[in-house]
Amino acid sequence: MTINAAHHGRTTPKDVLETISQFQKGQLRLAGLLDRLWAQIHDLSQERSVDMERLEDLWTDIEIAYAQASAENQTTLSAIQAAEVERAIEGMTEILRRAS
Amino acid sequence: MAALSPAAMPDRNTLRALAQAAARGEAPFQSCIVSVGAHTRVRNGKQESVSAYTRANPDCGEESDGSWIAVQDRGSVPPGYGQRLPGPQDPVGRLRSPIEIDRGTNPPADIRGRPYSGHALDRMQGRGLSPSAVENAVRAENLVRSSRGANLYWDPVNRIMVVVDPRTNTVITAIPRSTAPRR
Numbered sequence: 001m002t003i004n005a006a007h008h009g010r011t012t013p014k015d016v017l018e019t020i021s022q023f024q025k026g027q028l029r030l031a032g033l034l035d036r037l038w039a040q041i042h043d044l045s046q047e048r049s050v051d052m053e054r055l056e057d058l059w060t061d062i063e064i065a066y067a068q069a070s071a072e073n074q075t076t077l078s079a080i081q082a083a084e085v086e087r088a089i090e091g092m093t094e095i096l097r098r099a100s
Numbered sequence: 101m102a103a104l105s106p107a108a109m110p111d112r113n114t115l116r117a118l119a120q121a122a123a124r125g126e127a128p129f130q131s132c133i134v135s136v137g138a139h140t141r142v143r144n145g146k147q148e149s150v151s152a153y154t155r156a157n158p159d160c161g162e163e164s165d166g167s168w169i170a171v172q173d174r175g176s177v178p179p180g181y182g183q184r185l186p187g188p189q190d191p192v193g194r195l196r197s198p199i200e201i202d203r204g205t206n207p208p209a210d211i212r213g214r215p216y217s218g219h220a221l222d223r224m225q226g227r228g229l230s231p232s233a234v235e236n237a238v239r240a241e242n243l244v245r246s247s248r249g250a251n252l253y254w255d256p257v258n259r260i261m262v263v264v265d266p267r268t269n270t271v272i273t274a275i276p277r278s279t280a281p282r283r
Contacts, residue, residue, distance in 0.1 A: 031202040042278065053279040060281060064250050064263055067273035069201045070219035071208075071265060076198035084248075085199065 009043035013050065013100035016040045020089055020096075030077070030085070034063055037092075050099045054091070061088040208270075214238075215270040223273050229260060234274045237262040244281050254281050 019036050022028040028036070041055050065081040077085065206221035211231045216224075224234060237255035244254045246266065253262045254277075261281055262274045 029202060030199050038275075053282070056277055056279050057282050060252075060261065060275075060277070063273055063275065064248075064252075066201065067217065067219050067223075067263060068248075068250060068265070070204065071217035071270060071272045074201055076200050080248075082199050 009045045011040045011043040012045055013096040016044070017093065017096050017100065020093060023089075030062075030066055034059070034066060037062075051095055054095055058088040058091045058095075061085075215268060217270055217272045220271045220273050223275055227274075227276055229274050229276065233258055233260055234262050234271060237274070238264060238271070244283055252281060256280060 016037065019028065019033065019040060023030070023033040037059055041052070041059060044050050044052075062085050065077060065084045069077050069081055204218045204222040206218045206225065208218050209216055209221060212235065214231070214235060216231070220234075223229070224231070233255075237253045237258065237260045239253070242253040242255055244252045244261075246252070249265060249267070250272070251264045251266045253264065254260075255262070259276055259278070260274060261277050263272050264270065265272050
């Protein structure tokens, strides 16, 4: 689903990209990234269309990796989980760059 | 070959075996270590280890810059000895360090016979989802996909997504979504 201009969130794709950048610089932990991304994705301004369904799917991929690691009492993500997170972040970045 | 243990300094033969294993890519430090060795000396007619060292692959991350890492043998285990360095297969990513998992608020719990992870309970608490709403989503007809050890259920009426570990039937996360998850 691509949400349209009827949605008047105040967050811009650039804001979300900044959040991702903070995570990549180590200024934001994964739990914080998930919470902030969730809030920002659902508050995106739709001056330009954003593929909301795809963004939610990618967020879900990160959440599942985190949830699995947490359920197993891991202190860090496994290599496979981390790769999944990075792949999802790259996908999000691509969508947001196109929209910004 | 036994993995390096921080409990004791390996002797020269062990170090040699480690170096040989490292050359074969079988060292316990995995491929980050490109060589392992020891400096020895003779005291009272007996050869003893003065220091042991490993050399790290420069591609293994910031902590291993390719310099020699001395492991001094002074009767105690030096800090970091026996600690595995991040390898190329490790989740260092752009951060060059492992991605950490925070301890959540809730402990795991069983609710009406269904195990929930602490993280799932945190999510449910944070987003106002009741266990009955979650349980209602976990139905065969709501199964969207099953991959990588996770069954993803989507309740299109209440618009709740629930992820279950199929090995243990544990709910590992539950979240409302504005769009249906991909199949």
